[in-house]
Amino acid sequence: MSRYTILLLTLTLSLHACDSKKADHGDHGDHAHGNSNAAPEGAGKADGDKKGAHAGHGDHAGHGDHAAPDPSSIPGDQSGEGLSKDGKFFVTFTPSTNPIPFQETFALDVTVSEPKDHSKKMESVSIDSVRALMPAHKHGMKVEPKITKVSPGVFKVEGMRFHMQGAGDDGKWVLELTLNGGSDIDLFTHDLQCCR
Numbered sequence: 001m002s003r004y005t006i007l008l009l010t011l012t013l014s015l016h017a018c019d020s021k022k023a024d025h026g027d028h029g030d031h032a033h034g035n036s037n038a039a040p041e042g043a044g045k046a047d048g049d050k051k052g053a054h055a056g057h058g059d060h061a062g063h064g065d066h067a068a069p070d071p072s073s074i075p076g077d078q079s080g081e082g083l084s085k086d087g088k089f090f091v092t093f094t095p096s097t098n099p100i101p102f103q104e105t106f107a108l109d110v111t112v113s114e115p116k117d118h119s120k121k122m123e124s125v126s127i128d129s130v131r132a133l134m135p136a137h138k139h140g141m142k143v144e145p146k147i148t149k150v151s152p153g154v155f156k157v158e159g160m161r162f163h164m165q166g167a168g169d170d171g172k173w174v175l176e177l178t179l180n181g182g183s184d185i186d187l188f189t190h191d192l193q194c195c196r
């Protein structure tokens with residue numbers, strides 16, 4: 001049996017093992033398959049795949065150990081606020097379903113204000129992108145949120161969905177907004193724990 005076959009078998013077993021888990025692992029399965037198909041030649045590539053498969057398996061194992069976090073570890077109110085990284089903007093956000101539901105689509109109401117006067121909304125600012133990343137697993141969401149400007153400084157971000165959860169850092173998502181004030185671009189990030 002070639003090493004490649006063994007790798008495939010290992011992947012298949014891993015994926016099967018994960019079928020019984022509560023979390024939605026479709027993305028990991030796809031990745032594993034894509035990698036295998038894309039690298040039919042060379043042990044070097046196979047090593048890369050193996051590494052990737054291991055990382056993936058780590059995620060799955062983690063979920064098996066603690067698929068659902070202790071609900072009391074998730075705040076009842078997951079709205080947040082703070083300055084962007086370079087202090088150019090002050091952001092507040094509130095999830096439409098609060099706390100954020102697991103594997104369900106939700107929206108965010110976002111307000112962008114003057115950094116020195118939070119009661120004053122930013123007149124000319126746009127949100128250029130919204131992402132949410134899971135640092136422990138090095139992936140983002142499987143959906144592309146839609147950003148709508150409601151009024152100056154006020155936005156609705158629809159189509160957010162957290163497809164994985166976990167305890168502690170394993171279940172941490174980082175919300176990331178790219179704010180564009182014309183002459184200033186700045187990032188706003190905020191940790192969100194998933195999910196009750």
Ligand SMILES: [Cu+2]
Binds near residue numbers: 059134137164165
């Ligand atoms: Cu994840």
